[in-house]
Amino acid sequence: MIRSKDVFRATLFACGGLLLSPPVVAATSADEELAAVDATIGGMSDQTVVMEMVTNEPGKAERRLTFEATVKGTAWRRVEFLAPADVKGTRVLVLGVDQMYIYLPAYRKVRRIATHVKEQGFMGSAWDHDEIALAVFGKVFRATAVADHGATLTLTLERKADQAFLYPRLEVDVRKDLHQPIEIRYFNDAGVNAKTETRSDFTCQGKLCTPRAVEMVDHSRGELKSRMLLKDWQVNRGVPDSLFTVRALQRGG
């Protein structure tokens, strides 16, 4: 019933796509390759993207959502929804799990929401909290195997004992030239492939790359499919810390 967690997810979700840009690192073993992939994700001081998310659910009308997301470091995130009209102007600031703030223009006030829940999709999309929040694989998983397929390799990741991530095992197909995940398969406790995420059509600025399209298919919800399309991407602009304050959230811009 309570959807405040969705607000949190909204921000995480929006920012999740940002954590994808790499300096290319050479690697050989499973652990090294996992470290290289993680290095590509956290390699920028800040970045801003504009994305459109399209969700298709069997029997339901297609849904579109456009947002601008800015990330600084690995903790500060800010999202502004641009469309549709229902959510236009809504801004979300995440400084930590219990430091999330939302500004709803319809209410003309800032609301603090501290959320400790993680389940179900964001705004009807196929993404869940855990997948969105999974910025760096190595904090949650350890690599147990690697299979080389030439241009790509497949990492098998097992959840660390002290982690509560929803899925105990992941298979990550990695493009060797970019050290970028191109497909992530999420396996549930029963060993069933519950979801599949694909990242494609990479665009680069210098050594930094990001996928133009990210798609998630939830196999357990009638193949519910969400696709994020990159509209704009800016990196290392020197975004000031003041953007990540309640005052800036309230004022907008």
Add this chain to the structure above:
Amino acid sequence: MDLLARLIANRAAAVWIVVVTVGLGVASAFQATRLQQSDDLLEFLPRGNLAVAKFTELSRRFGTTEIALVGIETDDPFAASFLKRLQQATEELKGLGSLNHVLSLANTGDFTPDPGRGGVVTTALVDRLPANAVDEQALRTKVMSRDQVVGNLVAADGRAVAIVAMLAAGAPLRAVAAQIQAVVTKAFPTETLYWAGDPFVSTYVFNTTQHDLLLLTPWAVLAVILILMVTFRDPVGISIVLVATTLSIAMTLGLMAALGVRFNIVLAGMPVVLFAIGSAYGVHLLARYYALNERLEPTTSLTQAIHQTGPVIIGSGLTTVVSLASYLGMDVHPLRIFGLFAGVGIFLAMGLSLTFVPALASLLKVHHHPSSSTAVAAAIGRLTRGAARHRLGLGAALALVAVLGAAASTRLDSSVDAGAFFNAGSPPALAEAFMRAHFGGSQFAFIEISGDMREPANLRLVRRIADRAALEPGVTGVSHIGQAVATANAVLAGQARIPETAAQVSVLYSFMGDPVLDQFVTRDHAHSLIHIRLASDRAAEVAPVLARLDAIASEAGATGAGSNPAGDVAWRVLALAHQHHLTVSASPERLQALIDHGTPRPDVAVVEAELRRFLGSEENAVVLPDAEAARVASALVTLGDRTAVAELTTTVAASLSPTRPPSDAEDLALSVSTPLRETWAVARAAWRRDQLVSTLGLAAPATDAVGRFAADVTQAMLDLEDGATAAGGAAPVAIAVNGLPVMHRGLSQSVSRNQIVSLIASAALVLLIMAALFRSLWVGLLALTPTVLTLLCVYGAMGVFGIRLDVGTSMLASLVIGAGVDYAIHLLASWRAPPGGSAADAAHDAGCAAGPGVWTNAVMVAAGFSVLTLGDAKPLQNIGGLTAASMLLAALATFLAVPALAGRRRYEILGATRATAADSAAAVVLDPRTTAAHKPAPRK
């Protein structure tokens, strides 16, 4: 008949007939293996019925309305071991893919205000498993204080929990029900589990019916065969007949497969019907053949048998076929298919009895020495003669029985509910009782409101209807979009109520989860559902509740949205008191007057304190030391709820430290604008609440219930604020009660209609055939009379014993008319007084000649159908028991009513050739159903 007889007499033609028939039968049997099974219970919903159409449309619009409820009995639902298994089961259920939404204690969200830092903290209700008894008690206290959880997910006595699963659109009920049962049973192998809700009930009904049919059909067929064998003591002849009947069934099934017709649980009962009724035709002809063959050579015997019995067989067969065809007038598709193909099967059985049976008998040169068994014939002969002799008295008695039956049948209950499909003590009945005891029941009705559900006025209308429904006896709970929106508003804006503007509602919808939202409102926000939990699943108890809900819906539709805020609040207060088990004796009108009374005098100190709290929270954009916050709060409170930013900025700037930059005042004014207005509104609402609670004589919030009631009433009172009541026009709305109970009501109307249509159609068609067969409308009526009498008795008994007319039992009338009228045909076809004899003599001779056959057939059909009563499936028990009783009654009624009403000394059947006396004597011994008299009755 002549042409047919000559054809059969030709050996080559007989060989050809046998070969072609067997070939067709084998090919059909092969084709029948491709017959597909349908387990779609929705096929049984009558097409064209308005209530059903509306329910179907509702299900389509909202994806699904199928709710599966699992009840788990436990001594301690808050023990870590139990909760862990509940979490596992809930997670596993969510992963099934066939469920839209799964809700249990394990995944319910919760939120609490954070007065210090501001805003709310959201967590899972069970955020961690209790580590010890203290933790467990704390969790119990927390959970049992959540009104939305108690009675829905955990029983008020804490001894049961429920898992609620909403099925995805188009999910196969039986498969999903089995999946849920597997998951939950694995997690709770030692607990007592209850499976409630339509998916489980439908599955139970389907499975037990299918199981019983699979198990009992062979026994029913065996019973028919045994009776045939014992009665006629002719294994070869009976085998020929059974092969013919089997071939007719194979051909029917093959035809169905070729036409793409899918098999279902009703059609699964067809073999019993065809065996019981269809085998009689072949026996009839074969017996005549044996009788004639005693003194004539085989070919002549065969042709004469066809001549003599052909018209009677065709007449009997056609009456049954047209009776079954009357199902085509029903609006339940599987019954129409049953009527069509059971009719085809009977037609084929009839056809093979006049072609395949004599042909094979001729080729095999079967011969049978009839045994002597005349006791039954003699007894029936005495009965029919007695009936004819006491026509007046018997006629009066039968008329009285008919009148009594008709009177009792007016008590016949055609209401449909889940109870029509299972017995007391069955798993669904136990589950319903469990859910009723712990969770208020498992039956849901819906009220659908069409209109723009982004408009707050329409949401308040939804809430008003729900509040009124919640107060109705027989309603144990309501849930609706207004509650979900209010909860979301509490999280995102701090007030647990429907917001003031459509823009606010829209943004809340955007942040609410689809599984929750989809239960209550369509994606285009044009339709909303109120879920109403009913205490009973019995039609008789549900009917008055539905009537009152209809009245509420009509009244709300007439009143419209947004016309009476104080009236809405009055209903809200009554519903809240009801929810918290508090007694408020005031009427809605009285409450409205109390609510409207007086000008609020909010507590300024409370407002100032709340402002200070806000200024010190993280939601305030400008960090203020305590002293500065106190100054600002004091200054702001003097403004009242005037929240123009310019005035606020000036006031704030004057109370801030002079060292602060001007932007601080501007940002602070922006921050405080909305909270200031809301704080005053809450203070006024609290004043109204206190006045009302005091006037109603409710105690101060000393108990949890009163405290939560008071908090909820405060939120309700906020709707009286100018902004809230002015916002949102009264958009046009349409309101209608819907749901399974309403559909059952429609189904009930459909059953009644179907019964009338099929009864009239089959009676009229049979009458036509009979009139044509005997060339007399009066004789047609005479032949129909025993069946009508039988039906009056059966329906009267159903009325007296409370056996309901439902989809299954509504098949009875046509079946009884079709099969039962055969008895009168046989009796009348044998009706011939000896020279100089009276009508009583004719009755005696007809009774002797046709009676044993009629009785044997009645016993045979009764035995076949009564086997169906031995299972667990209530629909089969009803149809089996009633058909069995009906056929015996029909036979008895034939022996009494026909002699009592027949005035002639003989009745001629179209196209029949009379048997000679010698034929008759032999035939009676072998097959008493033949048309000849057993022996001349002594002349009186």
